[in-house]
Amino acid sequence: MNLSIRKINAIFKLKTQSIFTNMSIMVAPLMAIGYVLIMKLVMPDTGFTGAYLLGFGVLFNVILGGIMMGSYPLSEEKEKNTLRVLMTSSVNGMEFLIGSLLPSIILIVVVNIILVPISSISISKISWGPYLLFTTLGGLISLLLGYVIGIYSKSQMQSSNISMPFIVLLTFTPVFQAANKSLAHIMSYTYSGVITEFISKMLTSGKYNFDVKNIVVMVSWFIICLVVFVYAYSKHGLDYE
Amino acid sequence: MKQDGGQVILKNIDLEVASGSKIGIKMTHKESLVLFKLITGKMVPTSGHIVADNTNTILSEIIEDGLYDSLTVKAYLKFFQTIVGKTDDLDKLKTHFSLEDVWKTKIKHLTANQRERINLFRMFMFSPKLILIESPLRNLTNDGIELYLKALDYVRSNGITVLCTSYYTEELIILSDTVYRYNQNVGLEKTDLKQNVDVSDDDSEASFMPKRVFKVACNIADKTVFFSPDEIDFIESVNGVSNIRIGNEYFPSALTMNDLEEKLNHFGFYRCHRSYLVNLQRISELISYSRNSYTLILKGKSKEKLPLSRTRLDELRKLIEN
Numbered sequence: 001m002n003l004s005i006r007k008i009n010a011i012f013k014l015k016t017q018s019i020f021t022n023m024s025i026m027v028a029p030l031m032a033i034g035y036v037l038i039m040k041l042v043m044p045d046t047g048f049t050g051a052y053l054l055g056f057g058v059l060f061n062v063i064l065g066g067i068m069m070g071s072y073p074l075s076e077e078k079e080k081n082t083l084r085v086l087m088t089s090s091v092n093g094m095e096f097l098i099g100s101l102l103p104s105i106i107l108i109v110v111v112n113i114i115l116v117p118i119s120s121i122s123i124s125k126i127s128w129g130p131y132l133l134f135t136t137l138g139g140l141i142s143l144l145l146g147y148v149i150g151i152y153s154k155s156q157m158q159s160s161n162i163s164m165p166f167i168v169l170l171t172f173t174p175v176f177q178a179a180n181k182s183l184a185h186i187m188s189y190t191y192s193g194v195i196t197e198f199i200s201k202m203l204t205s206g207k208y209n210f211d212v213k214n215i216v217v218m219v220s221w222f223i224i225c226l227v228v229f230v231y232a233y234s235k236h237g238l239d240y241e
Numbered sequence: 242m243k244q245d246g247g248q249v250i251l252k253n254i255d256l257e258v259a260s261g262s263k264i265g266i267k268m269t270h271k272e273s274l275v276l277f278k279l280i281t282g283k284m285v286p287t288s289g290h291i292v293a294d295n296t297n298t299i300l301s302e303i304i305e306d307g308l309y310d311s312l313t314v315k316a317y318l319k320f321f322q323t324i325v326g327k328t329d330d331l332d333k334l335k336t337h338f339s340l341e342d343v344w345k346t347k348i349k350h351l352t353a354n355q356r357e358r359i360n361l362f363r364m365f366m367f368s369p370k371l372i373l374i375e376s377p378l379r380n381l382t383n384d385g386i387e388l389y390l391k392a393l394d395y396v397r398s399n400g401i402t403v404l405c406t407s408y409y410t411e412e413l414i415i416l417s418d419t420v421y422r423y424n425q426n427v428g429l430e431k432t433d434l435k436q437n438v439d440v441s442d443d444d445s446e447a448s449f450m451p452k453r454v455f456k457v458a459c460n461i462a463d464k465t466v467f468f469s470p471d472e473i474d475f476i477e478s479v480n481g482v483s484n485i486r487i488g489n490e491y492f493p494s495a496l497t498m499n500d501l502e503e504k505l506n507h508f509g510f511y512r513c514h515r516s517y518l519v520n521l522q523r524i525s526e527l528i529s530y531s532r533n534s535y536t537l538i539l540k541g542k543s544k545e546k547l548p549l550s551r552t553r554l555d556e557l558r559k560l561i562e563n
Contacts, residue, residue: 010323014309021311081307088281088301089324089367 011099025072028065029111032057036119051203054119055196061111062138063170067163069104070146075159093238108139127202137218138195144225151232191221243275244287250275253428265413266406268423273375273406277301300364301373310349321363337395338362339388354385358392365396376407414464455504459492470508476518514548
């Protein structure tokens with residue numbers, strides 16, 4: 001399959017504009033920033049507040065944002081019948097996906113960086129390499145999950161309905177982890193659980209040591225989501241009917 | 242032939258689309274979708290074959306195709322210009338598509354007339370050899386049709402062949418000079434068309450009158466369409482106007498019912514009722530709902546019902562059964 005940089009660039013610009021003007025997508029990064037800002041004013045500073053706020057903010061951005069940015073634009077294109085026009089205009093599926101993925105992942109990374117200062121966490125306390133690696137990989141997993149949902153959805157409403165259980169389960173991981181130990185153990189095998197644990201350990205111990213289990217969990221989620229995406233894409237293309 | 246899910250969608254189609262031809266095909270939306278996919282190589286026929294120089298030079302537009310509503314006309318076309326990788330001056334081209342006054346307007350604020358011309362402009366930028374368009378005039382106003390035809394002429398003048406499909410013959414007559422009707426049993430049937438021309442000074446041909454040929458003429462827009470008697474299901478008189486019924490469409494004729502009866506009775510037509518002239522070959526059933534009322538049911542999905550005068554029952558029976 002030939003990939004054209006010119007076409008990817010054109011789709012990148014189109015998708016950047018469509019993401020920034022679609023409030024149902026922008027609600028996720030804005031909610032992540034807004035949640036952290038509001039909770040910072042409401043919650044008493046216990047010394048762990050920054051880690052809690054950053055963890056929640058990152059999950060909102062990576063899970064809610066990632067899944068929505070993956071599924072909504074694709075299902076919107078199908079709902080408004082613009083995808084067929086694009087696909088019959090010499091654009092192939094992979095060019096469309098790469099052009100759509102780039103603005104989403106850039107937005108996720110930028111918001112993850114912005115969340116650090118607004119959580120009142122000193123920049124020096126962050127292990128930037130692992131932080132960006134874990135959160136960006138988490139964003140990619142969510143986007144792949146979003147694309148799979150987008151492939152099987154015909155409209156934004158359907159995409160929203162399918163996304164909801166994944167979003168609730170993964171975004172509120174810290175809440176489930178606090179509920180009981182068994183649930184906390186199960187959630188530690190989710191990529192949202194790994195991100196939560198990573199942020200917590202990094203900010204409490206001052207430095208993060210790579211944990212083999214966490215890396216295996218993250219990589220496994222990425223591979224599984226990639227395989228599911230490749231299967232859905234190769235079987236149905238972008239337009240599942 | 243193309244079958245989909247055990248159902249035959251297209252059958253008996255033998256069509257050559259020559260460069261520069263203006264072909265219109267009357268068919269349903271589903272049939273159009275399948276035909277477009279077959280021609281563009283997105284679908285393989287169940288039997289038969291399609292020969293195309295290069296399917297990459299064929300573009301298609303179906304009635305559901307949408308536009309990016311949040312973009313302006315300029316931004317939308319610039320986007321596709323980047324996709325196609327050309328550097329044509331869009332500002333010069335926009336005049337041919339009558340889009341100057343809405344050039345910086347968001348597409349969501351545009352009318353169906355303007356949106357249809359944007360679609361045509363987008364496809365034109367790709368310089369395809371063949372464009373397949375489904376029912377482009379369906380929601381257009383008279384002014385919109387005029388501007389669309391002007392843009393279409395410009396597209397065709399650049400060596401691009403345009404094939405249109407529609408469920409309505411009137412639309413195809415306006416868009417094309419060769420119109421076919423698709424019928425699953427017989428494939429493509431050609432409809433005879435002739436452009437209206439001023440014949441006032443053309444007396445030399447007046448004496449030429451071939452025998453045993455008759456076609457019913459109907460004026461639609463600036464064209465006269467000729468229908469063979471065997472295409473006509475029946476003729477209905479409504480408010481003094483004779484309406485030719487073909488398939489699900491009506492075409493008004495300038496002739497009176499009496500004139501039509503006189504000319505068509507040699508072709509198997511019968512005046513079954515004061516307001517109806519029926520093609521006897523299309524009758525499938527004769528039903529009597531009461532002692533004094535009879536109804537003719539015609540062939541086809543719609544199973545049209547025509548009244549039959551009681552006094553004409555015996556005459557009709559003789560005509561059919563002898």
